[in-house]
Amino acid sequence: MIEQNFSLLATGELLKAVVEDVAEIRVLENAVMRKIADLERRGAAQELGYRTVAQLLRHAVRWDLKTARQWVARAEVLAREVTPSGAVLEPELPATAAAAAEGALSGEHVSAVAEVMKELPPEAEQPVVEFAREHEPSAVRSFGKELAYRLYQRDPEPGEAGQPEPGNRLRLAWKGDQLELWARLDRATGAKLEALIDPLAKPRPATPEEGPDPRTRAEREGDAFADLVDLVLRSDQLPEHGGEPVTLTLTMPYRDLAEQTGFARLDNRERVPATLVRRLACNAGVIPVVLGGRSESMDIGRKTRTFPAAIRRLLVARDQGCSFPGCDRPPKHCDAHHVRFWSQGGETSVHNAALLCRHHHTLVHRSEWEVKLRNGTPTFIPPSWLDPTRTPRTNTTHHATRTAA
Known part of the structure; x- marks a missing residue:
């Protein structure tokens, strides 16, 4: 041939x-x-x-x-x-x-x-x-x-003809240090969840500091679900548990928190690494309980002391979204971050806070990025491996005229 x-x-x-x-x-x-x-x-x-x-x-x-x-x-x-x-x-x-x-x-x-x-x-x-x-x-x-x-389309809706729509199902199971979820939702509930997840799962915009978003779709949707949990925790219409709105309590020795060693215990007895506790301590809906040398309670944070609504409104007016350079996440997707860490004595005030989306909040706590407030502007100093001169940077996405001091 x-x-x-x-x-x-x-x-x-x-x-x-x-x-x-x-x-x-x-x-x-x-x-x-x-x-x-x-x-x-x-x-x-x-x-x-x-x-x-x-x-x-x-x-x-x-x-x-x-x-x-x-x-x-x-x-x-x-x-x-x-x-x-x-x-x-x-x-x-x-x-x-x-x-x-x-x-x-x-x-x-x-x-x-x-x-x-x-x-x-x-x-x-x-x-x-x-x-x-x-x-x-x-x-x-x-x-x-x-x-x-x-x-x-003119047929009776499910349930109208005596045929109830199948109920929603959800199972939670801890596997090691991760919680696995399985869910089956009816059409209406599934559509609502999809509508909530979709805008949160968009790829992050490419920035000179981080380049394009490297996450897969599954990773982006997983992070979006975590963002959704944070949004719910900040809601003022949470269900009650034990007579008060749902909260998450973290308990650990003060020295471990300050030195970022050991772990904290959650209400359900699961353990959380100290490196993660610092970020969680910034969030509304989380009550930090710090123990002294003989395990007595030294300080019990209150939701009203963990960036209450009044302070958050001021931060929203000032930062208008995530303050990390190049990020365009709106305020509703952001946490209030202690510029001087709460574990190091940082106060809960406008003068010690910056709005950060979940991704950049985690990044700041885990990396060598430094955050400072200069003339009321959250300013970020990159790690030396990224910029040997460590030139300060600010977010100009929400404020086109803003420059680093």
């Missing part, structure tokens, strides 16, 4: 050749699915000692079992059935079978059409197939959902 030199083809000709080849592949796929359906019909799996045709194909053509099952499912949708009397019945999805035989639909298209037709009446197959001829499988699924909504 002589190898063709595709570089001699014009771009349009090359693309046309690809389209034609794909159509031929789809025709061949359809023929394969018809043969698989015949294997199923004649009981080939049992004849050869396998439980199912999918398991037979797994070994015969070295498919993953998931892939084999997909091919078998598509074959069942497209195949004609023969009754014991010899009568031939039309395929389950005749319009889909005809389009697949022409090479107009791929196996993925067939799966998408079969999926959406589970929620649609038979007369809807033709418009769905016509749409599939012009669009990718994911678009077919979206089209099917929209079509189902339009067809059934």
